[in-house]
Amino acid sequence: MKTGVCRFGLWKVNVVWSENIIHKISFSRTGEESYVPHQIRQYLSGKTAEFLPLKSIAITDGYPYSKIYKAVSDIPYGSTKTYSDIAKIADTHHRTVGVAMKRNPTPLVIPCHRVVSKSGIGGFTPDLEIKKSLLKMEKENTKSFRFITD
DNA sequence: TCTGTTATTGCGC
């Protein structure tokens, strides 16, 4: 198992992985930067939208809330869905989606920041600013990446 | 088992 730290704005992103499986991602204010997988670094600097071939341990069958995490993984870069939308896809309750997001072991790889509430942005742990920054970054980058063919 | 936890939603003032 390997660990590494990457910068995102004022935050440090701590990554734990082995091979192509991401086990844990967490945020902190301090930490010495070190090697993290290429895709993570590229994504955080706004240079790519894909984590492939990296995968989160959370979408493994049998992992708690894996069905919900899989549904969240299908949200495209730069767009959002509500907690209700995810609940419908994963065939569960919207309140349960909230619990799953809070306990998400690997934010970013499971793009939980793309899940917003019906009447606002929803929440984020440890700091809502991270969610706002990620959404803003994705929204701006979508223009130049051009996934959406017009 | 039972309890606490939870990043929501919609209805009635």
Place this chain on the structure above:
DNA sequence: GCGCAATAACAGA
């Protein structure tokens, strides 16, 4: 707008 009830799933005791 605000308060509040409904409500699912998991961890920990």
